[in-house]
Amino acid sequence: MKYCEPLASVESRRIIKKLLIGRYAAYLSEGSDGYTKLLGVINRIFHAYRRFRYNRLYEKFVYNNIEYIDKTSWNIKQMPKIAIYTCIVGDYDTIKEPIFVSEDCDYYIVTDKDVPLNSTWHKIDISSINETLKIDDPALKNRWVKMHPHILFPDYDFTIYVDGSILITSDLIPLVLNMNEEMFLGLHVHPFRKTIYREAEALVTLGKINDVNLLKKQILKYRQEGFTSQMPLFEATVIVSRVKCELCKSFYEAWWDETMQYVHRDQISLPYVLWKNKISRDRIEILGDNILLNSRFILEKHK
Numbered sequence: 001m002k003y004c005e006p007l008a009s010v011e012s013r014r015i016i017k018k019l020l021i022g023r024y025a026a027y028l029s030e031g032s033d034g035y036t037k038l039l040g041v042i043n044r045i046f047h048a049y050r051r052f053r054y055n056r057l058y059e060k061f062v063y064n065n066i067e068y069i070d071k072t073s074w075n076i077k078q079m080p081k082i083a084i085y086t087c088i089v090g091d092y093d094t095i096k097e098p099i100f101v102s103e104d105c106d107y108y109i110v111t112d113k114d115v116p117l118n119s120t121w122h123k124i125d126i127s128s129i130n131e132t133l134k135i136d137d138p139a140l141k142n143r144w145v146k147m148h149p150h151i152l153f154p155d156y157d158f159t160i161y162v163d164g165s166i167l168i169t170s171d172l173i174p175l176v177l178n179m180n181e182e183m184f185l186g187l188h189v190h191p192f193r194k195t196i197y198r199e200a201e202a203l204v205t206l207g208k209i210n211d212v213n214l215l216k217k218q219i220l221k222y223r224q225e226g227f228t229s230q231m232p233l234f235e236a237t238v239i240v241s242r243v244k245c246e247l248c249k250s251f252y253e254a255w256w257d258e259t260m261q262y263v264h265r266d267q268i269s270l271p272y273v274l275w276k277n278k279i280s281r282d283r284i285e286i287l288g289d290n291i292l293l294n295s296r297f298i299l300e301k302h303k
Contacts, residue, residue, distance in 0.1 A: 005192030015051070039176050042242075052288060078249045079104050080158055080176060080177075081192055082157065082158045082160065082172075082173065083105070083107075083108055083109050083156040083159045084105050085108040085109065085149070085159060086110070086161070086162045086163065087110040087145040087282070088109065088110075088142075088164040089110075089138040089142055090141075091129065092140035092164065093165055094164075095113060096167045096168075096300075097119060097121075098169075098170055099169045100168060102172065104173060105172065106156075106190070107122060108124055109121035109124065110125075110129070111123060111125075111269045112125070124152070128225060130197055139264060143259055143264060146161050146236070148252060148256070149161065150243045150244075150249045150252060153243060157244060158241065158242055159240075160239070160297055163236075163238065165237065165301065166298065166299055167297065167299075167300060169296060173241050173288060175238075178285060183285045184241070184247050184284075185251070185283065186241075187235065187238075187284060187285075187286065188234065188291045188294070189233070189234060189235065189286060189288070189291070190233040190267070191235065191292055194227045195232075195233055195235050196219075196233055197203050199265075200219050200231070203215070209265070209271040214262055217262070218262035218268065225276075227271075230275055231271035231272075231275050233267065234271065236267050237268055238291065240285065240287070251277060251279065254276070255269060255273045
């Protein structure tokens with residue numbers, strides 16, 4: 001049975017809502033393919049409204065009931081060891097302190113920034129990793145950290161990667177406990193596009209690809225090998241991993257190799273790598289079909 005955990009205070013959520021509205025206004029004013037951005041902003045504001053409305057009602061329900069289902073109701077012998085981690089390198093994102101902190105999880109940040117002494121995040125200096133990797137591109141450093149939880153956290157049963165643009169607002173333990181033993185990966189489905197081909201078109205339109213010819217070569221390879229749309233397009237901003245699973249380790253290594261070979265947009269290569277390695281959707285826990293509607297997270301815009 002799933003448990004309902006208390007969310008952040010109503011006052012905290014009012015502050016966050018005000019912050020979000022400011023973020024959306026700034027996003028819209030940037031110009032650059034205004035029609036596409038306008039649709040995205042309208043959709044995000046609509047979903048943000050639904051999330052906050054739901055959360056206030058949900059919060060009221062939890063706090064007005066003396067008894068509610070808590071984590072002790074889970075039929076497990078021992079809580080798995082869970083590491084929640086993020087990566088912030090350079091000035092692309094700011095450090096975001098979780099609103100909800102679980103005593104059953106350890107929180108890590110891989111970064112080149114100074115971390116406050118009272119932070120929830122335990123710092124792992126990116127320079128200690130990069131001495132071996134010799135990677136200069138901050139975005140690629142982030143990709144390496146995202147795709148190597150089995151190297152960074154081998155003593156844990158599960159890891160939860162959270163993108164630097166995301167604010168944690170609630171307990172993330174259910175994301176792990178909802179996975180059955182056959183599942184090794186947890187992901188959200190992309191909220192706006194269904195296939196990697198639509199994603200590639202959007203990235204080119206928005207000017208987010210430095211080497212368009214390399215992207216075309218990548219897409220052509222996928223089509224020639226027979227990859228169509230067997231796997232949906234996933235949002236790779238939150239990833240739950242069963243890190244001790246051998247399939248998990250081999251998947252991440254293959255994903256990293258594919259990312260290094262072509263454009264470094266990992267959401268393009270992710271469905272292909274799953275398909276290429278004959279990993280069925282039954283092995284993947286779908287965390288939701290829209291991360292904007294997941295009350296455990298607030299998705300902010302990158303700097």
